[in-house]
Amino acid sequence: MSPQFGDYQNEVYFEALFGVAPKFPMTYEGLAERARHALAPELWSYVAGGAGDEHTQRANVAAFGRWGLVPRMLVGAKERDLRVELFGLELASPLFLAPVGVVGLCAPDGHGDLATARAAARTGVPMVASTLSVDPMEAVAAELGGTPGFFQLYTPTDRALAESLVHRAEAAGFRAIVVTLDTWVTGWRPRDLGSGSFPQLRGHCLANYTSDPVFRARLQDPDGDPRGAVMDWVQIFGNPLTWDDLPWLRSLTSLPIVLKGLCHPEDVRRAKDAGVDGVYCSNHGGRQANGGLPALESLAEVVEAADGLPVLFDSGVRSGADAVKALALGATAVGVGRPYVYGLALGGEAGAVHVLRSLLAEADLLMAVDGYPSLASLRAPGALRRC
Numbered sequence: 001m002s003p004q005f006g007d008y009q010n011e012v013y014f015e016a017l018f019g020v021a022p023k024f025p026m027t028y029e030g031l032a033e034r035a036r037h038a039l040a041p042e043l044w045s046y047v048a049g050g051a052g053d054e055h056t057q058r059a060n061v062a063a064f065g066r067w068g069l070v071p072r073m074l075v076g077a078k079e080r081d082l083r084v085e086l087f088g089l090e091l092a093s094p095l096f097l098a099p100v101g102v103v104g105l106c107a108p109d110g111h112g113d114l115a116t117a118r119a120a121a122r123t124g125v126p127m128v129a130s131t132l133s134v135d136p137m138e139a140v141a142a143e144l145g146g147t148p149g150f151f152q153l154y155t156p157t158d159r160a161l162a163e164s165l166v167h168r169a170e171a172a173g174f175r176a177i178v179v180t181l182d183t184w185v186t187g188w189r190p191r192d193l194g195s196g197s198f199p200q201l202r203g204h205c206l207a208n209y210t211s212d213p214v215f216r217a218r219l220q221d222p223d224g225d226p227r228g229a230v231m232d233w234v235q236i237f238g239n240p241l242t243w244d245d246l247p248w249l250r251s252l253t254s255l256p257i258v259l260k261g262l263c264h265p266e267d268v269r270r271a272k273d274a275g276v277d278g279v280y281c282s283n284h285g286g287r288q289a290n291g292g293l294p295a296l297e298s299l300a301e302v303v304e305a306a307d308g309l310p311v312l313f314d315s316g317v318r319s320g321a322d323a324v325k326a327l328a329l330g331a332t333a334v335g336v337g338r339p340y341v342y343g344l345a346l347g348g349e350a351g352a353v354h355v356l357r358s359l360l361a362e363a364d365l366l367m368a369v370d371g372y373p374s375l376a377s378l379r380a381p382g383a384l385r386r387c
């Protein structure tokens, strides 16, 4: 039987009844406001900020307001089933933790990648572990317990290094490789340009590189001045991949390959023809390109073009209701980005767990109240309307 995520509501109510104030905020706004004070100002602006005047970032969130679920009555949705199958894995729920490069720095103990993995272990919500992490991928994977993890690849220009990263991910037990396509160069981010905040340039979050034998072999003095590693990382980080590189990527692993950043249906069809195992519709939370379409507006077309291939989605999900809407538009699984980072900033693993449990409880209770007991029922015609 699927876990009944709405039960978290009772836990919160009972705590309040016994005079225990909720440890973490119950709204996204409350979470963000407290995280703003908890994080160092440059780190906060790095996480919260986006490209240009952040129009697309705001539009991502606003887009959810243009869709509404149509309530169905007398369904008897006493129990809901939110389980999904993805790449042959049975997942307890349709959420996943989107890859966040600086998450390591955001937890109070400075090991947020490990805390996120523990939150994944406790909730069954899979983690997509970023290439850019404070702790190496092997240490992250070791904290996942029985919950699957996927490795997000920033493909370096050094092919041998790319191969090494993928093989390490495979050996560490990650269950898929998510290749991010929209960030081989950083977008125009005025907040970071103004504050000089780019944690990677200070040598943070490079553990997957500095622990890699291929990367170390590139350095004149691998154990010397860390600035040498940063300088080399800058040279090799961004690979502007083309369709011609896909056979090579495919040849690196037998794990499922997912392409992150696909929003155009034609790209989705090409990716499918190239033999990828999943597509990930996302505009990087508006951090990379400003002025584009909200990612949610691309989702239905991406799902149609994917024609049965799993579709992962993120960008702008702030509530359980948002997740339900993305699922109703056909997403196979929905990624949580900034909200869990804020939970992590407030309480490490416990904060991230709270955010995930809250999102799942809200989604589950919405499906209960509105009479949609399964993900399939949400996807039936007429469940979601433009408003």
Ligand SMILES: Cc1cc2nc3c(=O)[nH]c(=O)nc-3n(C[C@H](O)[C@H](O)[C@H](O)COP(=O)(O)O)c2cc1C
Residues within 6 Å of the ligand: 046, 047, 048, 060, 098, 099, 100, 101, 102, 130, 131, 132, 152, 180, 260, 282, 283, 284, 285, 286, 287, 314, 315, 316, 317, 336, 337, 338, 339
């Ligand atoms: C601080 C930060 C760092 C990120 N780092 C990565 C990364 O390393 N790799 C990646 O593919 N996406 C990265 N992303 C993008 C997320 O995976 C996701 O697409 C985005 O957060 C979704 O938008 P939302 O947070 O507004 O919902 C990052 C996002 C944030 C906020």
Ligand SMILES: CCCCC(=O)C(=O)O
Residues within 6 Å of the ligand: 101, 102, 132, 183, 185, 186, 284, 287
């Ligand atoms: C080069 C960018 C690295 C992290 C990232 O993806 C982000 O900040 O959005």
